[in-house]
Amino acid sequence: MRGRALRLSFAVLEAALAASLAVTLVGCSSSTGKTSTSEPTSTAASGEPIKIGAVISLTGPYAGLGEPEKNTLEMEVERINAAGGVNGRPVELVIEDDATDEAKAVAATSKLIEQDGVVAVIGATGTGQTMAMRGDIERAGVPQVSMAGGTVITNPVSSLVFATPWSNLIVVPTEFAAMQKAGVKKIAIISDSGGFGKDGVAVLEKEAPNFGISIVDKETFNPGDTDFAAQLTKIKGSGADAMVMWAAGKEAASVVKQARDLGLKLP
Numbered sequence: 111m112r113g114r115a116l117r118l119s120f121a122v123l124e125a126a127l128a129a130s131l132a133v134t135l136v137g138c139s140s141s142t143g144k145t146s147t148s149e150p151t152s153t154a155a156s157g158e159p160i161k162i163g164a165v166i167s168l169t170g171p172y173a174g175l176g177e178p179e180k181n182t183l184e185m186e187v188e189r190i191n192a193a194g195g196v197n198g199r200p201v202e203l204v205i206e207d208d209a210t211d212e213a214k215a216v217a218a219t220s221k222l223i224e225q226d227g228v229v230a231v232i233g234a235t236g237t238g239q240t241m242a243m244r245g246d247i248e249r250a251g252v253p254q255v256s257m258a259g260g261t262v263i264t265n266p267v268s269s270l271v272f273a274t275p276w277s278n279l280i281v282v283p284t285e286f287a288a289m290q291k292a293g294v295k296k297i298a299i300i301s302d303s304g305g306f307g308k309d310g311v312a313v314l315e316k317e318a319p320n321f322g323i324s325i326v327d328k329e330t331f332n333p334g335d336t337d338f339a340a341q342l343t344k345i346k347g348s349g350a351d352a353m354v355m356w357a358a359g360k361e362a363a364s365v366v367k368q369a370r371d372l373g374l375k376l377p
Contacts, residue, residue, distance in 0.1 A: 159202035160195075163222030165233030165243065170210025171302075171333040171359030176235045179257055180205060183232065204228055208239050210333065210359070215239035219246045234258060236358060238305025240273075247271065258358075260309035278313040286321040289352060298327040298350035298376070300341055300365060302357040310356035326350050333359055338368050345374065352377045 164183055167176035183203060191200045204226045206218035215234050222228045223246060230253040234240045237260030247254045247270055256263050259275040289297070299314060301307035311328065318325055327348035329341035342365070345353055353376045355365055369376075 156195075157199045159200045161202045161204055161226055161228040163219075163226060163228035163231040163233075164203060164205045165208050165215050165218045165222070165231060165235075165239065166205060167210040167235035167239070168205075168207040170208075171304075171361065172210040172235045174360050175257075175358065176207075176210075179235060208234055210236060210239070212238050212242035215242050216246065219243040223250045223252055228252065230255065232257070236304060236306055237263060237309055241305060244268075244271070258306060260306050261313055262305075262309055278310050282310070282313045282317050283320075285354070286317055286323060289323060290321045292352075292377075294323060294351045294377075296324050296326045296348075296350045297352050297354050298329070298345040298348045299325060299354045299356065300329045300331070300338070300345065301355070302359060302361065303330045303332050304358070306358045307356050314354065314356070331357075331361060331365075333361070335361055336364060338365050339372065342369050342372050342374055345376070346372060350376060 164180070166180050166183075167173055168180060169176075183205075187201050187203045190196065195201060204222060206222060208215035208218050219231060219233075222231055231243070231247065232255050234243060235257055237256075237258040240254075240256040240258045240260070240263055243254065248268070251270065254271045256271070256273045257275065258273065259277055259281070261278045263273045264271060264277060265279070297318070299311060301311050307330065315325060327345055327350060329344060331338055331341060338361075353369070353374070355362060357365070
């Protein structure tokens with residue numbers, strides 16, 4: 111569901127810059143925080159740097175998404191600075207790892223805003239972490255550009271909050287239309303218990319009747335789980351025509367492998 115980090119991160123950084131310029135960039139903080147992972151080095155841009163914060167899952171279940179997000183953002187900062195920066199000023203990216211944890215995402219956001227003086231925050235990698243950051247974002251009036259796909263990120267709309275991936279409200283009907291065309295009438299769902307999984311399941315339940323599809327079983331797992339035999343065994347006996355997995359972490363690959371090992375041949 112979320113293999114879009116490399117395609118999206120260029121747009122993410124540009125969106126953060128645009129949002130910060132439009133909403134808050136009257137004058138940048140002169141903070142001298144040292145956490146920056148990608149400080150401006152090009153001579154093409156000079157002057158006081160424009161600090162952009164990024165809260166990314168470099169460790170934890172979403173690390174498989176966070177690492178390419180980090181790498182691509184750093185590449186984009188290098189490209190922007192080599193081309194002269196923004197209005198001649200270099201971009202400085204200050205990266206914090208939330209370890210795929212909502213409380214750590216909040217702490218990272220607070221640090222970026224209060225100590226590092228960033229003018230916009232990119233993140234988080236996950237829906238739950240993105241929503242946990244919202245309070246600090248709203249209080250500080252700092253734009254946030256999320257890389258997560260949960261519907262709740264932009265619904266209801268906030269003038270400070272943006273999201274780059276397709277939301278679940280777009281993805282779910284598209285998938286159901288394909289299932290309907292394939293003759294699928296009954297589905298079983300397996301999802302992670304995080305914000306992205308909960309949001310996806312809610313949209314699946316809402317949209318299924320519109321396509322004549324019934325949900326015959328719902329199973330969940332927690333971040334870090336490694337054994338999915340119990341959930342998959344229930345799905346195998348549910349009579350479903352297809353299995354829908356809604357997850358963003360590394361567990362998804364294990365679910366697929368164990369389903370095959372159990373002889374679960376559902377599409």
